Amino acid sequence: MKEQSTSKGFAILSSAAIAGKFLSIIYVPFLLKIIGGNRPYAIYGVAYQIYAYIYILTNAGIPSAISKIISEFVAVGNTEVQKRHLKYHDFYFFFWV
Structure with a gap:
């Protein structure tokens, strides 16, 4: 595998992880509102x-x-x-x- 393709793959995976974190910042407050607070969210998380x-x-x-x-x-x-x-x-x- 070329080194160029490795760094390109790393960049793509890193940007996907950042995008996933950004989407969770938007998603979690709505989820908390829907299920009703922190305790149900903890059960959901487990x-x-x-x-x-x-x-x-x-x-x-x-x-x-x-x-x-x-x-x-x-x-x-x-x-x-x-x-x-x-x-x-x-x-x-x-x-x-």
């Missing part, structure tokens, strides 16, 4: 942290682990077990994600 953790886990961790398992079966040549695992995990993700 629940959102749990939701964000589960969301990241299901969208980043589990699919990559499943693809690693499937690719190992394909590399070994064990297609029967690979197909069985793929069907099971497709069924699992249909109901949980």
